[in-house]
Amino acid sequence: MKKDYSRIPxxxxxxxxxxxxxxxxxxxxxxxxxxxxxxxxxxxxxVLTGLTEISEVCAKDENxxxxxxxxxxxxxxxxxxxxxxxxxxxxGFEEATYLLLFGELPxxxxxxxxxxxxxxxxxxxxxFVRDIIMKxxxxxxxxxxxxxxxxxxxxxxxxxxxxxxxxxxxxxxLIATFPQxxxxxxxxxxxxxxxxNAFFIHHPLPELSTAENILYMLRKDGKYSDLExxxxxxxxxxxxxxxxxxxSSFTTHVVTSSGTDTYSAIAAALGSLKGPKHGGxxxxxxxxxxxxxxxxxxxxxxxxxxxxLKKILNKDAFDHSGLIYGIGHxxxxxxxxxxxxxxxxxxxxxNEKGRSDEYNLYSSIERLAPEVIATQRSMFKGVSxxxxxxxxxxxxxxxxxxxxxxxxxxxxxxxxxxxxRMEELINGxxxxxxxxxxxxxxxxxxPMNKR
Numbered sequence: 001m002k003k004d005y006s007r008i009p010x011x012x013x014x015x016x017x018x019x020x021x022x023x024x025x026x027x028x029x030x031x032x033x034x035x036x037x038x039x040x041x042x043x044x045x046x047v048l049t050g051l052t053e054i055s056e057v058c059a060k061d062e063n064x065x066x067x068x069x070x071x072x073x074x075x076x077x078x079x080x081x082x083x084x085x086x087x088x089x090x091x092g093f094e095e096a097t098y099l100l101l102f103g104e105l106p107x108x109x110x111x112x113x114x115x116x117x118x119x120x121x122x123x124x125x126x127x128f129v130r131d132i133i134m135k136x137x138x139x140x141x142x143x144x145x146x147x148x149x150x151x152x153x154x155x156x157x158x159x160x161x162x163x164x165x166x167x168x169x170x171x172x173x174l175i176a177t178f179p180q181x182x183x184x185x186x187x188x189x190x191x192x193x194x195x196x197n198a199f200f201i202h203h204p205l206p207e208l209s210t211a212e213n214i215l216y217m218l219r220k221d222g223k224y225s226d227l228e229x230x231x232x233x234x235x236x237x238x239x240x241x242x243x244x245x246x247x248s249s250f251t252t253h254v255v256t257s258s259g260t261d262t263y264s265a266i267a268a269a270l271g272s273l274k275g276p277k278h279g280g281x282x283x284x285x286x287x288x289x290x291x292x293x294x295x296x297x298x299x300x301x302x303x304x305x306x307x308x309l310k311k312i313l314n315k316d317a318f319d320h321s322g323l324i325y326g327i328g329h330x331x332x333x334x335x336x337x338x339x340x341x342x343x344x345x346x347x348x349x350x351n352e353k354g355r356s357d358e359y360n361l362y363s364s365i366e367r368l369a370p371e372v373i374a375t376q377r378s379m380f381k382g383v384s385x386x387x388x389x390x391x392x393x394x395x396x397x398x399x400x401x402x403x404x405x406x407x408x409x410x411x412x413x414x415x416x417x418x419x420x421r422m423e424e425l426i427n428g429x430x431x432x433x434x435x436x437x438x439x440x441x442x443x444x445x446x447p448m449n450k451r
């Protein structure tokens with residue numbers, strides 16, 4: 001009989017209950033010892049743990065008053081970067097990656113050289129897809145990607161070399177191959193685990209941008225519209241980095257500070273991003289909207305929409321968590337700049353796809369949810385739609401499977417992780433080791449026959 005490795009024996013459940021009883025810490029102790037849980041103070045402001053020149057998130061002015069959120073890459077406002085790319089009708093993810101890694105906007109020749117360099121790195125080792133990706137498909141593409149990244153260590157003759165030249169080479173190779181790791185993992189999952197009949201592999205084309213290649217490799221016929229490719233490129237641009245304090249970038253700093261190899265550091269970052277509190281939030285937004293569509297009959301009726309949002313907030317509807325997903329952010333209060341950039345494209349794409357009614361529902365909830373939350377909850381700061389609010393809807397309209405939502409985030413954020421790894425190697429000289437206050441009293445050892 002085949003052994004079920006996922007079964008939880010009753011003995012384990014008893015031990016976990018014992019562990020839970022023995023490890024629950026009195027919440028009042030956090031206040032008594034002035035411990036900032038999650039490295040954030042009582043107002044949600046992050047505790048300074050380092051310095052960075054890579055990116056900056058701003059939500060308040062110099063007097064501490066809330067402002068429309070701003071995001072800067074190497075000092076450049078992301079809104080301006082996006083506007084420039086739109087006006088000049090260029091794909092921008094590669095340019096943003098160059099900026100994050102090297103600190104300056106590339107000149108035309110520099111960008112062309114960089115694009116050619118990435119194109120040359122878009123090659124996985126011989127038989128890697130067959131031996132690593134296809135032979136052990138996973139229902140979670142992020143796990144497949146992490147496994148693939150760790151396995152690539154075995155194909156690198158200088159895997160443990162942490163010299164800057166070698167690490168940059170490794171990072172560029174990972175940036176270039178992340179789309180293949182994600183999409184090929186999905187194709188294997190779709191064929192072997194979902195048992196769909198079609199199995200195909202498209203190799204990336206050197207003349208295409210990252211966004212274009214993603215759509216080309218994802219679709220059997222390889223076809224996509226210009227608007228589809230450009231809105232995906234914007235999605236990659238605005239997800240590429242978000243300040244050194246976000247969970248996965250901080251993970252990259254922490255793991256890099258130990259002196260470990262690039263593959264281990266990036267795999268750790270992938271593990272962080274996989275969490276639903278970080279990279280998987282847009283999936284919860286999509287599930288919530290599916291529930292709203294099923295339970296709200298008149299999408300254009302503000303009172304009916306508002307009433308159902310109150311039910312969600314009061315834990316009487318959807319997943320009973322009391323959360324309106326996609327609304328609110330740890331730092332932003334008045335607005336998330338990424339959501340604002342995204343929204344300029346969402347309506348156009350919704351019109352192209354014949355989904356304007358859904359877009360109008362999203363707009364209504366973006367407007368009504370902060371009002372509902374303000375009447376039901378005590379808040380230290382305002383709330384607004386965050387980037388996850390619209391991203392899942394965009395990916396749905398692009399025909400991207402839900403299993404790839406978080407992986408798309410990773411395909412983009414690998415640029416920021418790589419920049420943070422380089423920054424830590426250049427500036428860090430100590431292992432990052434935060435302190436934890438021990439609050440358990442000392443105890444005397446008890447011999448076995450007296451326990």
